[in-house]
Amino acid sequence: MAAVKPTVGISAAAAISIAVISYFLLSNHSSKLRSKQKNKNSANEILNSKKKKKKEGLVSAIGSTPLVRINSLSDATGCEILGKAEFLNPGGSVKDRVAVKIIEEALASGQLVKGGVVTEGSAGSTAVSLATVAPAYGCKCHVVIPDDAAIEKSQILEALGATVERVRPVSITHRDHFVNIARRRASEATKLAAKQREATVMEANDLAEINHDISWQEECLHTLSTDCKGGFFADQFENLANFRAHYEGTGPEIWDQTGGNLHAFIAAAGTGGTLAGVSHFLKEKDPTVKCYLIDPPGSGLFNKVTRGVMYTREEAEGKRLKNPFDTITEGIGINRLTKNFMMAELDGAYRGTDKEAVEMSRYLLRNDGLFVGSSSAMNCVGAVKLAHALGPGQTIVTILCDSGIRHLSKFYNPQYLSEYGLTPCATGLEFLDPH
The missing domain is CATH 3.40.50.1100 (Rossmann fold)
Structure with a gap:
């Protein structure tokens, strides 16, 4: 019996070794399968994501x-x-990218809804780009522009259907700088939308009084006076959607x-x-x-x-x-x-x-x-x-x-x-x- 014990010990050790090796081989195989499946799922997610993000x-x-x-x-x-x-x-400038990114992110976050008004203060091309792409998302556009900007920019904006508010150029620290006015216009549009929702039971003259309270210039009132869905200030200078569009x-x-x-x-x-x-x-x-x-x-x-x-x-x-x-x-x-x-x-x-x-x-x-x-x-x-x-x-x-x-x-x-x-x-x- 004494001569047999080492043989039994060796067989047991071998069996254990085989079991351990088999376990690691199977585990590694399973891990590879799980990794492949995970990669496949990730690829499908990316593909589906790209399909969802496909623009038309x-x-x-x-x-x-x-x-x-x-x-x-x-x-x-x-x-x-x-x-x-x-x-x-399509809108003739690099700002088209920014306009799309700003509007899409605003719609996704709920800050802007279809039928809402996108407002912006712009002396450059951002205004034209916003006016170009906003209708593609079912939105309106109101632009505040300094009156020393090239007149053809205002003409293009009006031709695109945007409401244009020309104001005197002042420092950004002034409340009536074109950017600051644009910010107020968005806030006013949102307040008006809320009041119009409350006004469903009001008489027509009550609604007219609400419109009169909003501090828009007369020629700008039509942008908001009918079925206003609220406003959103694009804020191209501080909105990091601008950065992300180019990144x-x-x-x-x-x-x-x-x-x-x-x-x-x-x-x-x-x-x-x-x-x-x-x-x-x-x-x-x-x-x-x-x-x-x-x-x-x-x-x-x-x-x-x-x-x-x-x-x-x-x-x-x-x-x-x-x-x-x-x-x-x-x-x-x-x-x-x-x-x-x-x-x-x-x-x-x-x-x-x-x-x-x-x-x-x-x-x-x-x-x-x-x-x-x-x-x-x-x-x-x-x-x-x-x-x-x-x-x-x-x-x-x-x-x-x-x-x-x-x-x-x-x-x-x-x-x-x-x-x-x-x-x-x-x-x-x-x-x-x-x-």
Whole structure:
């Protein structure tokens, strides 16, 4: 029996080993099966999510804009200078992306309902984009715009069916700054909607009295007076849907279109959404990509990026006695930090001038057939300054925000330009200050 015990011990040990190995093999197999099933479920969820998010109609045509080589600037600098042709969006500008994102997020959160009024204060293209896409979501649009903005913007807005309220330009600290008025209009619309719901049992004259209490200008009352569903203030400067529109859309498109082979990105900022969203995305994909701001006259963002302060105490917005002539570019440049701009990841900044922007717009028209607006021209000024700083062989991307069609009365008006000594006369790129 003594001779048999070791054999029994060995057999038991072997059996235990086999059992343990089998357990781990089966467990590993089961784990792989569960992992595959989980991946399959995740893939299905993503697929279903994409199906749910599939856009139709006008909205489906927004985004996926071409990235074009700007031949004249590329050949002159030895860099590949590429422009994201956002003027090809249905509403004619980069702000179409923002309008869709703002409205969709507001509808999803319940802050906006079908039949509601989207209000916005805008001197740039955001107003036109909101007026373009709002009807696609069954909503109305009310825009408050400074009366020194190009008149064709108001004409376009009215043609799109938006209600336009033109007001005098004042500091953002003033209650009657166009942005602050737009915020009030949304609140008033929401209050009116609540009162109209209560007024279902009221007499017609009672309802008229309610409408009279709302502080809208007479020509604006029709926007709200019939079946108002409430208001929503788009708040393009502080609403981070602006940032997300470019982080989720414009940035990835640029990355894919360049195959990830780009060295730098540069753009101006108004709300800061485009610059922030694109720079944030590109830096995540490749931290070596350099991102820069190009800033127009009168804006404090250049100082903020390069020196850490926006302006001297005397220059602070709200301290000025009047609204000065700072720049003829519209929709870019600002003297306050917005939530969107604070998301930007920047390596530096350049200052552009009105003269450079005007000359650049004519240069691009002559040499490339590109008819661009003031902000697009300023972006191209920045791209060339950056190309000179980085040297030949770099790939630089910028944004062609909108076309010149919205800038005829000012930026492309010879008489207006002559009044400010901005008549274009350059034949090449000699007008550019490299700094």
